[in-house]
Amino acid sequence: MRGRGIGSALLAAGEELAAEGGRRVISAYTEHPASTLADSVSVIRARSGTAGLPAESRDVRFALRHGYQLGQVERSSELLLPLPRAREAGLASTAASATGYRAVSWLGHAPDDLLEPFAALKARMSTDIPQSGIAVDREEWTGERVRAQERELAERGEPLLVTAAECIDTGELAAYTEIAVPADGDKAEQYDTLVAMPHRGHRLGTLVKLQNIHELAHHAPHIHRLLTWNADENVPMLAINRAFGFQLHALTGHWQKTLE
Numbered sequence: 284m285r286g287r288g289i290g291s292a293l294l295a296a297g298e299e300l301a302a303e304g305g306r307r308v309i310s311a312y313t314e315h316p317a318s319t320l321a322d323s324v325s326v327i328r329a330r331s332g333t334a335g336l337p338a339e340s341r342d343v344r345f346a347l348r349h350g351y352q353l354g355q356v357e358r359s360s361e362l363l364l365p366l367p368r369a370r371e372a373g374l375a376s377t378a379a380s381a382t383g384y385r386a387v388s389w390l391g392h393a394p395d396d397l398l399e400p401f402a403a404l405k406a407r408m409s410t411d412i413p414q415s416g417i418a419v420d421r422e423e424w425t426g427e428r429v430r431a432q433e434r435e436l437a438e439r440g441e442p443l444l445v446t447a448a449e450c451i452d453t454g455e456l457a458a459y460t461e462i463a464v465p466a467d468g469d470k471a472e473q474y475d476t477l478v479a480m481p482h483r484g485h486r487l488g489t490l491v492k493l494q495n496i497h498e499l500a501h502h503a504p505h506i507h508r509l510l511t512w513n514a515d516e517n518v519p520m521l522a523i524n525r526a527f528g529f530q531l532h533a534l535t536g537h538w539q540k541t542l543e
Contacts, residue, residue, distance in 0.1 A: 285341075294349060302542050308418045311351055313342035313536040314359070320534065329353045330416035332515030336536045343536065351538035354417035356515040360529035364507050365500060370528055371493075377526070378490040384448045384457060386494040390464070390502055391442035392433055398426040400456045401447065404479060405429065411480050413514040417539055441465050443474070444502060446495040448487045457482035460491045464503045471499065473511035476520065488523045
């Protein structure tokens with residue numbers, strides 16, 4: 284059914300609804316599996332990062348034709364589990380250097396005493412991550428919103444497994460990572476991973492990711508593949524992923540259009 288204008292009509296209707304709701308910037312996404320990237324003759328690049336999307340892709344041409352600009356490229360990466368023992372030992376050594384912090388984990392329900400600090404940390408995902416080429420609204424997170432998300436994901440059968448790094452001296456939450464854990468299948472998706480700006484440089488990314496993978500093995504031993512997404516210009520987090528053994532799975536284009 285392609286080539287008949289159906290996609291263009293749907294997109295126009297969606298843009299109209301967004302405009303009626305008072306929105307002026309539209310985000311759209313295209314996904315490009317790693318297997319389709321090697322033979323690209325020419326690429327479209329975002330303002331930041333090194334990766335590019337294949338210019339000959341139907342999805343890319345569709346986005347450009349309808350006035351969308353490529354704001355950011357995200358790397359979708361896949362990790363096979365369990366970790367090899369030698370790699371895990373090396374990661375554990377790195378995590379051990381995160382002195383002054385301790386890892387705290389939970390499945391599905393944040394502890395009451397950490398609920399509001401966790402909500403405040405989640406709010407930083409809209410301000411502390413690379414977003415040089417895209418417009419992102421600041422998000423407000425409250426304990427109530429965290430609980431609502433927990434209920435939604437639990438009802439969907441994918442409760443969140445969370446590990447956070449807590450500063451021992453202050454009790455402040457400094458970093459966290461999340462995995463949505465399905466009851467079946469062998470694949471799980473890693474959602475947010477964030478180290479708050481004031482706490483960067485202390486190996487907290489490695490600390491929380493490694494602990495969460497340990498927790499995943501305990502709660503969901505049927506999971507053998509873990510997917511995650513990172514902005515192509517997020518060099519520090521991508522370096523952590525490479526140390527874990529994540530391999531490129533796909534590139535995702537984050538496109539935006541400003542409505543007139």
